[in-house]
Amino acid sequence: MSGANNDATSPSFLSDKLAKIFVAGHRGLVGSAIVRKLLALGFTNLVLRTHAELDLTRQADVESFFAAEKPRFVILAAAKVGGIHANNTYPADFIAVNLQIQTNVIDAAYRFGVKKLLFLGSSCIYPKFAPQPIPENALLTGPLEPTNEWYAIAKIAGIKMCQAYRIQYNWDAISGMPTNLYGPHDNFHPENSHVLPAMMRRFHEAKVKGAEEVVVWGTGSPLREFLHVDDLADGVVFMMESYSGLEHVNVGSGKEVTIKELAELVKEVVGFEGRLVWDSTKPDGTPRKLMDSSKLAGLGWTPKISLKDGLVDTYSWYLENVKQ
Ligand SMILES: NC(=O)C1=CN([C@@H]2O[C@H](COP(=O)(O)OP(=O)(O)OC[C@H]3O[C@@H](n4cnc5c(N)ncnc54)[C@H](OP(=O)(O)O)[C@@H]3O)[C@@H](O)[C@H]2O)C=CC1
Ligand SMILES: C[C@H]1O[C@H](OP(=O)(O)OP(=O)(O)OC[C@H]2O[C@@H](n3cnc4c(=O)[nH]c(N)nc43)[C@H](O)[C@@H]2O)[C@@H](O)[C@@H](O)C1=O
Known part of the structure; x- marks a missing residue:
């Protein structure tokens, strides 16, 4: 087996619209957004x-x-992938499945001559009490958030595997670390999903039933940063074209809200007029994880979709595709 084709004279990512691209996970939230973006850009040879x-x-x-x-x-x-409850309940699945998928794909991609690979991690790789906003070099500087440490360890191993293959083989493997994502094709499962789709579904069902209150998890005080998945897909294409470094790269919106503020926004977009009841027996998770995305901004990429516009877009997708 030959290893990577890494010659400097080969065309850039964006100029090679006939290049064969494997988007792994193309039916998920992120993979489907990347496929939409690549097709819109004129790529014609996607392997799915x-x-x-x-x-x-x-x-x-x-x-x-x-x-x-x-x-x-x-x-x-x-x-x-899953939200705080799924991560906390199925630690074995989150570490084992993710280690298996990424190890198999990264190693085979190198050995069968892939020119460039982008691995996606998550902001949960950083220590629970990392400095805010979190710079890339906060990795491995402190203990992880316990509700998702198994998933985080797998993701850290993925970053390190890309770095190791770059160092040993001079192979172009890069890692992007997205913040909390949302958008069309999200998982709206009542327990296992992330907070934003979980709230959207619960508020929608409460509105339809005329319920007076809805239960939401934790205290509402944690802060989270949200990025619409179409912005992420744009950032992924940008990195495929413009970034070939050893260090992983944060991809965030730079804007954070408390879970309480998010709940009020989702409530408004959905049109639920009842009360919110906070179930503090449910875990809050990490108190704050705003990423420092200035490295990507310095390279020339910034997101465009506001949280309010993104919520409106996601709710209209939900109404057309998910609700019973
Ligand atoms: N959602 C978020 O908020 C965030 C996501 N990310 C990262 O982005 C990436 C994509 O996440 P997201 O799109 O949200 O996840 P989804 O769960 O929406 O999609 C994951 C995709 O992977 C596929 N998949 C899972 N297991 C296997 C397997 N064994 N073999 C083949 N395909 C498999 C799934 O197929 P199937 O459903 O059929 O199993 C699905 O299409 C992940 O690496 C995640 O860590 C990072 C930060 C935040
Ligand atoms: C992307 C990221 O996603 C996960 O981390 P998380 O940010 O903690 O994820 P979350 O979206 O599930 O919760 C965010 C906050 O929201 C609160 N919350 C309120 N009500 C609901 C609710 O109904 N469902 C959920 N899931 N959370 C709720 C919840 O208590 C918490 O305080 C990681 O495991 C890891 O997978 C990862 O990388």
């Missing part, structure tokens, strides 16, 4: 496999796939 067609935890199947398809670029958006 559903989980049922190719289980990325199976090393032999992943190797056969890469041997047969030989993609030129890989964007790794397949993972075991």
Whole structure:
């Protein structure tokens, strides 16, 4: 096996619209947004496999796939993903499945000649009490948030694997660390989803039933930073074109809200007029995780979609695609 094709004379990502690109996880929140973006840009040779067609935890199947398809670029958006409750309840799945998927895909991509790979991590890689806004170099400077440390450890291993392959093989593997994401094709599961789709669904169902109150989790005081997934997809394309460094890169909106403020915004967009009841037996998770995304801004990329506009867009997608 040859390893990576990394010659400096080959065309850039954006100028090679016929290049074969494997978007892993293309039916998920992130993967589907990346596919929409690539198609809008005129890419015509996307290789896509559903989980049922190719289980990325199976090393032999992943190797056969890469041997047969030989993609030129890989964007790794397949993972075991969930909100605070899912992370806290299924630690074995979150560490094992993610380590398996990323190890299989990153290693096979290198060995079967992929030119460039982008791995997606998450802001939960940083210590629970990291300085705010969190710079990239806060990685591995303190203990993790316990509700998602298993997932975080897998994601940190993914960053380190990309770095190791770059150092040992001079292979162009990069890592992007998105903040909390939302948008079309999100997971609206009542317990296992992230906060924003969970609230949207619960408030919508309460509005339809005429309920007077809705229960939301924790104290409402934690701060979170939200980025619309279409902005992330734009940032991913930007990094594929413009970034080839050892260090991972934060991708955030730079704007944070308390969970209470988020609840009020979602309530307004959905049109639920009842009361919110906070269930403080549920975990708050990390108190604050605003990322410092100045590195990406310095390279020339910033997000465009406000939280309010993004919520309106997501709710209209929910009404058309999810509600019963
Ligand atoms: N959502 C968020 O707020 C954030 C997400 N991220 C990162 O972005 C990436 C994508 O997340 P997101 O789009 O939200 O997740 P989703 O759960 O929406 O999508 C994940 C995708 O991966 C696929 N997948 C999971 N397991 C396997 C497997 N064994 N073999 C093949 N495919 C598999 C899923 O298919 P299926 O559903 O059929 O199993 C699904 O299409 C992840 O790396 C995540 O860590 C980072 C920060 C925040
Ligand atoms: C992206 C990120 O996502 C996860 O971390 P998280 O940010 O804590 O995720 P969350 O969206 O689930 O919760 C955010 C806050 O919101 C509160 N909250 C209120 N009501 C509901 C509610 O109904 N559901 C959920 N899920 N949370 C609720 C909840 O108590 C918490 O204070 C990581 O595990 C990890 O996977 C990761 O990287």
